Amino acid sequence: MKQEIQVSTPEFVSLRFTAAGLGTRILALLLDWMILSFVLGVLGYIALLFFALLESMGSPLWMSIIAGIGFVLAVFIPQLYYILMETFFHGQTLGKKVLGIRVVTDRGTAPGFFAIFLRNVLRVVDSLPLLYVVGISAVFINSHAKRLGDLAAGTIVVRQEEESRLPRVRPLYTREKKPFFQGEKLSRIPDSRWLQVAEFLSRRDELFPERRIELAQIIFANLFPGRTSDTADTERLLEAAFFQWRDERQRVNRPEGGTT
Structure with a gap:
């Protein structure tokens, strides 16, 4: 069932959107995960090559440094992906673009950097305790299908408007x-x-x-x-x-x- 949302822009123009369904959002998330898994897999392979090289040279200190850098990248690359993609592609990641959905503000405008940063930092909370249980529960409860990150940032995930x-x-x-x-x-x-x-x-x-x-x-x-x-x-x-x-x-x- 389509969920219509009506918002009033700062120019007092009324816009109507259709909220993105939970299934569509999950598919977009899975596509983004596939992309991130590929990127992290390539970086992991490169890290293993460095490990092998450093082990043959007998450099335990550098091995520890590489391991630390790899851990930091594995934690922050997903966050950077979501933040940068939604910032430079007007509320869309690659997964959202394929599925025809985007993030807009409660006023129907493109979200700014702070809103995008906030909604994605809180993605960690939404993903608790496992597989986005908190976020999915919030989507079911909220009338505009918002997860906690959207509630805090004042954003909505909507379908790409067709002509x-x-x-x-x-x-x-x-x-x-x-x-x-x-x-x-x-x-x-x-x-x-x-x-x-x-x-x-x-x-x-x-x-x-x-x-x-x-x-x-x-x-x-x-x-x-x-x-x-x-x-x-x-x-x-x-x-x-x-x-x-x-x-x-x-x-x-x-x-x-x-x-x-």
Whole structure:
């Protein structure tokens, strides 16, 4: 049964997500474990080669040092994997990406470093006493399927939003054939941001003019930090960026050898 979650963004735009199911999260976790097992296995093999070399040289001190380094890496590499992946890939590890889920904040935005760090440090508690018993129990009890790390960090694991979930946006400006955002990696911007844009563009006619301009500027600043635009032109740029992103996404998802 799908669990719908409605959140209000800092721009007061309502977004709807579907909470990731426990089975999907477990499969993503198993995929991440397989990746980590491979990495740790390679490092372990290299450590054994060093051990053999140092043993033949009669260097017990260095053998102890290598053993200590290996232990530290075995403990911290999994934590680094989760923290770095979710930081640089907008709330996704490789396992989450394959299963189509991601981490967002309670406000529907991409999580910051501190939130990601906190939810993953507390992964140790969630995994107690064995095989994530504490975390799984918390997911069953919590209405938003949160483990303890998510409760502390203010995050939710949700399904990757498909384009079919986007609100219908009616263009108000003439669409140019040449993209406005040449060279921009629009696909790197989290889908939650584009959902905010779509919600705004689909409901802009309901807003007072002053509020409409204000929201357009706030959303544009969040979408393109450090980039400025004329007040009168911001909404047009948002619309152009949204349709360019949607077109790029359709090209990526289109099956080879034909169109849909």
